[in-house]
Amino acid sequence: MYKYDPIDQQIVNERVAQYRDQTRRYLAGELTDEEYRPLRLQNGLYIQRHAPMLRIAVPYGLISSKQLRKLGDIAKKYDRGYGHFSTRQNLQLNWPKLEDTPEILAELATVEMHAIQTSGNCIRNITTDQFAGIAPDEIIDPRAIAEIMRQWSTFHPEFALLPRKFKIAVSGTEKDRAIVQAHDIGLEFYKDVQGQMAIKVWVGGGLGRTPILGTVIREHLEWQHVLSYCEAVIRVYNIHGRRDNAYKARIKILVKALGIEEFKRQVEEEWAHLKDGPLTITQNELDRVAKYFEPMPYKTLPAHDAAFDAAVASNPAFAAWVKRCVQPHRVPGYRAVTLSLKPHGKAPGDITSEQMHVVADLADAYSFGELRSSHEQNLILADVQVSDLFAVWEKAREAGLATPNIGLLTDIICCPGGDFCSLANAKSIPIAEAIQMQFDNLDYLYEIGDLELNISGCMNACGHHHVGHIGILGVDKDGSEWYQVTVGGKQGNDASIGAVIGPSFSAEEMPGVVQRLIEVYVRERQDDERFIDTVRRLGVAPFKAHVYAEKETA
Amino acid sequence: MSQLIQLAADGQASIVADTWTRIVPPAAGEESVRKQAGKVVLFKLTGEQTYTAEQIANTEIPATGKILVPLTIWQARKAELQSRLAAGELGIILATNETAEALQAEFTDLNTLPLIAVFVERFADGRIFTLGNWLRTRFGFKNELRAIGDVLRDQLFFHKRAGFNSFLIRADRSAEDALASLNDFSQPYQGGVADVPVWRRVNRA
Known part of the structure; x- marks a missing residue:
């Protein structure tokens, strides 16, 4: 997964300092509620019914064991010992104190995490398929571009105060698992006739009060231009999106009002000025980021494991779990495991600090120390050897993370x-x-x-x-x-x-x-x-x- | 003390005296509170009228000195303002609901204006950033570009990167304190009006 260099680290450190001072000024009465509101929201902080809620970013759902342990420790120290995975693959703490939030962000920064733009009228966390990089039906792994877009969107000077929130999803599989059509911009990666990475761009989707599925605005976009094209789309939206009525302020309303043809005309006109400019992604930059998403050092394994087959045949409970919670992997002898955060009778997506530690240990022992969160609010060990599945199941079951209900009615x-x-x-x-x-x-x-x-x-x-x-x-x-x-x-x-x-x-x-x-x-x-x-x-x-x-x- | 922060050519920020007089039309009548479905509407839509004909006609303009005039007033009263433009005493205020194209239509060379100000009625109106960007990159404006109105320190870093080089901090806030926020981040990820994306700026390999 992506690792911070000194530039990334400096940005999150400076963000902590900035937010600490903003919160200090708010508590000192130097900022009004209205003035502090977008500042705290763009740091993931909501003022809620009982207490503030802090939404911590898990960029495109990828998280390391070290980060998950830190989240577990933060939940214990500053909250009530649990967190909640959201449908945007982020982690929410329901009971932190406002005064503690700068300190929480400082702790997060030590493990290359933050809460930047997890709320507010700005570009939000970019989401993708939880099986990115390992799904058998994947054509393009979209995570390198997702990371490049995360950086581009972080404190974007022009799009800091949009009419409304702006959500982007990326997907590179045959079977879409990222709901690209329900996003303000959905980017569907594919290989074009020349065999090059290209993108089909959807725009104007969104759920909320007025659910609308997106429309294709561009069938073929070369990957080098993804930033300039998105910038053109969002620029048209920033100027013409409605700001007079929050319920009509999403880009989907603008696209409907103008019609896709007129909206597209305006975007293309804008894009003509931006295309081939400094926003064009260089091969160098793609390569620099892509090397963090190279395949794991997999072993050469047989496709079948006799002990595993025997366990499935003799143990119905294990077999049921394998059927629902184990997903295919592109490398022979490996599987993805979904740890269910949906035990019956518990809040969907909730996970305790202790469970976070168990999951982190499982990731270290069996899945290269990495995890994914899904928009279905479960956690995924993406790279488990078939021969280890039984051991993973036993440990997950002991921790209450092996309810065999993935994709079933109770996986709510x-x-x-x-x-x-x-x-x-x-x-x-x-x-x-x-x-x-x-x-x-x-x-x-x-x-x-x-x-x-x-x-x-x-x-x-x-x-x-x-x-x-x-x-x-x-x-x-x-x-x-x-x-x-x-x-x-x-x-x-x-x-x-x-x-x-x-x-x-x-x-x-x-x-x-x-x-x-x-x-x-x-x-x-x-x-x-x-x-x-x-x-x-x-x-x-x-x-x-x-x-x-x-x-x-x- | 002055509320005006100005960036020098080398990027150094300092608080300077404001030598411009901002021309403000008289308040409109009962129309000023706009409502929609019972809610007060806070933002004017792009293309919406900024001032009424009556407001424009009743606006008093001082006979001497450097004046900063709303675009709609210039449009309606340019005959009487022409000499001020020629004398370099005229700056134009663009509201966030107005377009850069409308300004361009009035001044084929925007650089005949020593100052363009963008007025943001509410700080949360992010159109000011796109307008700043457009004026610098699309319309080639090289002189002073000033953010005025609900201008607060926590947006200054964005204003600066969107091409503004002067900032009139809201009257009830300290411009001195605001200076610090211009340097919130030392190496931003993406490009701005005056710089390129980080991967073109430094070698990250």
């Missing part, structure tokens, strides 16, 4: 919700926990099969509910908490936005509602159709009919 994607977040209309974690308990039967979960359930506590959609096969959105009706349900959303190359099934439900009704949606699926599915396929074939009607028929007779 969930924002912190009304328990923590001051933006939320409704709680989300208790809903997730109640659904997990309702379906706390692994055989039944396997029978239901692949299903993505996403929960957001408000229309800001941090839980990406629009692209969940089942999406749950917390809404406020006359001061009480209700839940609106959508079906048919999907992430990936064939992404779609879910459709609302009807009037919303109370918290107590939610596990039953999900149960009834599943009943329709089990009744109607053909062959090995997944839930999403059945919804796409039949539409919302039968699901709606069953859910609300039950409700009336109940």
Whole structure:
């Protein structure tokens, strides 16, 4: 993974000093709330319901064992001994003291970490596929460009105060796992007819209050021009994006208002001035950064391991875990392991300080000391030898990190919700926990099969509910908490936005509602159709009919 | 004490006396609080009108000295201001909702202006950065480019890198204190108006 040189280190050190002074001035009354707000947000600090929340950047989801131990220690020292992995692959602390945040950032800087631009109206953490570099279906490893873009976007002088937040995702696989279509800019890397790295550029996607999937603005962009092209897009947005209404301020609204053709014309006009200028990435710079993402020193291993095969055959619990939590790897004899942060009845994405240490030890022992976080809020050991899987499983299970539910209904994607977040209309974690308990039967979960359930506590959609096969959105009706349900959303190359099934439900009704949606699926599915396929074939009607028929007779 | 910070050609910052008189139109009538769905609208959209005809007509302009005039006033009253321009006594204020093209349309050579100021009504309005960048890189403006309005020290580093070389700090804040923020970072990653990206600046290998 990327390692800081003296320039990177100096920038985060200077950032700590800058933020320390800003916070001092705020506490001394020299900065108003309104003036301090964008400063703290661009350092990841929210003022929340009970306490501030600090969002720490995990650039494109890559983290070392040393960094994870530091996060565990920080969570213990400054918080309540746990953290929460977010849907942007970052780590959130829910209970730090504002006064402590400069010190936390200083500690983070010692392990090449920071909280820069994890919030605020600026370019946010760039996200990607958690299997980047090892996925069998990967065409281009996008991490070197992602790192170059992280540096370019860090304290970008022109884009420090955009109309609204700006999210970029990069992906270089056949099967998109980074939801590039749900981002302000999505960059899909591929090899063009000359065999060169090229990029398909999507623009204007986003979830939130007005969910819109992105549109392709450029089919073919040479990688050298990715910074100048993004700069042109964001410049047009910075000038013309709406600033009069926060709900209409994302780039997706501007793209819709102008139409993609006119938006593209303006971008191309701007780009004509920037193209081939100093923003053009040199081969030297790409090579310098890319060397940090070279393949690990893998051993030459046989594709099969007899002891592993025997363990799978004789141990159903291990076999179940292998089926759900072990993913393919491009190198023979290696696998990726997803450590589930979704044990039934616990807040999705939460991890204790002790677990962080266990995971860091596992990474050191079995996966070259590195980890990834996923937007599904789990942790990944990307490079585990097949012969080590059993040992990893035993240790992960002991630490409560081996729930074999990856990709199943209880692998719920969930924002912190009304328990923590001051933006939320409704709680989300208790809903997730109640659904997990309702379906706390692994055989039944396997029978239901692949299903993505996403929960957001408000229309800001941090839980990406629009692209969940089942999406749950917390809404406020006359001061009480209700839940609106959508079906048919999907992430990936064939992404779609879910459709609302009807009037919303109370918290107590939610596990039953999900149960009834599943009943329709089990009744109607053909062959090995997944839930999403059945919804796409039949539409919302039968699901709606069953859910609300039950409700009336109940 | 003056609120004006100026960068010398070598980048040295100092607090200097402001020799320009800023021309401010009288306040508009009841229209001044703009609302949308019950909320007060804080930002004018790009292309929105800056001053009404009445405000422009009622603006008093002193007969002598260096004057800094809003673009809309120049547009409406350029006949009476022409001699001031010729005497090098005219600077123009561009609001963040106005475009650099509109300014260009008035002055084929922007460098006939000794001073252009960009007025930012609220510090969170990042259009000022793109305008600064455009004026320097696209329109070739070489003279003094000043940030005025809600100008605070925590944005100065960005203003500087977006091409501004003078900064009129908001009246209730110390310009002296603000000087320090011009040097928050010693080796930024990306290029700015006056420099190239770090990988073209230094050898990182």
